[in-house]
Amino acid sequence: MDYIQLQKKFRRGPAIVLPKDIAIIIANTNLDKSSIVIDAGSGSGFLTCFLARFVKKVYSYDNRKEFLEISKSNAASLGLKNITFKLGDVHESIKEKNLDLITLDLKEPEKSIEHCYQALKQNGYLTAYLPHISQVQNLVKNKRNFQLIKVLESIERPWIVDEVRLRPENMILGHTGFVVILKKI
Amino acid sequence: MDYIQLQKKFRRGPAIVLPKDIAIIIANTNLDKSSIVIDAGSGSGFLTCFLARFVKKVYSYDNRKEFLEISKSNAASLGLKNITFKLGDVHESIKEKNLDLITLDLKEPEKSIEHCYQALKQNGYLTAYLPHISQVQNLVKNKRNFQLIKVLESIERPWIVDEVRLRPENMILGHTGFVVILKKI
Amino acid sequence: MDYIQLQKKFRRGPAIVLPKDIAIIIANTNLDKSSIVIDAGSGSGFLTCFLARFVKKVYSYDNRKEFLEISKSNAASLGLKNITFKLGDVHESIKEKNLDLITLDLKEPEKSIEHCYQALKQNGYLTAYLPHISQVQNLVKNKRNFQLIKVLESIERPWIVDEVRLRPENMILGHTGFVVILKKI
């Protein structure tokens, strides 16, 4: 399965979480092949599918039916069978318990904070992906019993390396979003 | 298993590949739970162990016996059982075939380029982690049949977010290494 | 006069505005040798002295007598004669009119916004140097008749270049402050 090629053909709905930001999540949340994860606000399913390649099970929530369909279709194109898609708001409808990780790509993740706390296992992680630092501030103010582990942004810089050129690319993505890492302790 | 806590107690030999750079590798190399990987120049085993959490099998090479021992001890502390440690230079002694990924943390990875090419499956990836951009240039010059996919550096910026502060940290790691992504096509 | 050497011997009070951030101010505020400038919250006088090398006249305000003394002593060490030091809050005591630029290094620059507006000439600039992005937000909210030109942060990356090394420095200043550029239109 060539995920990288196939992802390029993904049907697109809302903005996706980019690999560089998914990488921050993977690097900081204690996952392994036995992990059970919720991805909420799954949009076109890019993060859902990425996580599903590495963990045991992903529950993928979105309250917008059209995006859930896109997400399902993208997962099918990669042959991923360990995803359950759920139509609904994560803060209204989580039934899963004892989760290792919940990833939120929502405008106001603080609304879901208590439901996420209940659904996570002890030492489980909650991450939020937020374009605005003011959103980060709101979430941190309302994190309740979670411990704030880190707030990170990642600037990825591609270089041009060939016979004559040895320099960074001129135009780059200077910002996508901030990643907040919270832990249930 | 709390990998993040346990990693902090890792015995240390040479400089490790940091999570932010491991994440670049994971985000760009088409891995999944069925992947078979070689990590060469495994040092204290940080990357070896990180990959072993997500893939099926890791072969971990180092030609320095003392580091291989450190690496083994670190893997044991995480309870990882899908790693085979091998004493030796990767460019002399690879016997494995049909690999999905080879990760090199070596001073002159171009010396191993042909052996890696032989060991990888079609569409498999080779990554090199290199502190100096001149090393990157040398590798790209000598990449032979590999396709150069990307040369990336990642700058991770932690933010301080609390009741009164909302700013990036003052002193940061501004550079660790460049990651070269090559593909066997 | 070797400013760069002499600056290293400056007496220090509060944190200084660094050359990279002073440079942002100079690059974005339409100064020349005929400009008349106020620097307020001048601290140890680093920015005051830097500007005085290039413009006609600098008025340097601080409401802390001990810092104003440090600032005077530093200016004297550079032989700068076009600075008038004034003890006082800029938002209480500006008498100057028709200024080209006012630079604020104050915790709450929005308190001085109206006085600065009165003191500037048409098309004059106001800059504020602020460590926290929340301070930037407060200033922009209270900018009144000023036009917001830019909010910038500058990350300066030193490289190590010698016979064997060709890489960025590992530890860098990842953050000093945000520079807000306002214009009276």
Next chain:
Amino acid sequence: MDYIQLQKKFRRGPAIVLPKDIAIIIANTNLDKSSIVIDAGSGSGFLTCFLARFVKKVYSYDNRKEFLEISKSNAASLGLKNITFKLGDVHESIKEKNLDLITLDLKEPEKSIEHCYQALKQNGYLTAYLPHISQVQNLVKNKRNFQLIKVLESIERPWIVDEVRLRPENMILGHTGFVVILKKI
């Protein structure tokens, strides 16, 4: 004189040195209102004009007649009278002596290194603006009696700050050039 507005109407030839990189030069080269400067490879004259606003005298070299005309026309539009334009290669034709600063925007600045050394005063500065790090390496290898002070790159990050948004811009200039600062000691 509104330099910033007028610069936007500059006639353009080759790529200009951007304000953020001009700022590095100003911040690191000990200039003041009495300085005498050569700018070589002046292109459309952006750096020449910027420096002329702050120093006593600028000699502006270019060996391409059409660019020298553009440069002259741009300087005239700003009313700058302290610039002398000279057609020619800086490494063939410098007659000026005792200079405070020479700024080079040339492909192979090392060719001019000895002529620049002769033309500078003791403790004078030479800067080079170079897109490729391999060019930087060549220059540093051939710096002769110059002392290498710094190699810098500056990443300028504009923020969007308004009623609802508080985030860096998405697409930014991630690279323009490296600035090498050399000193005659």
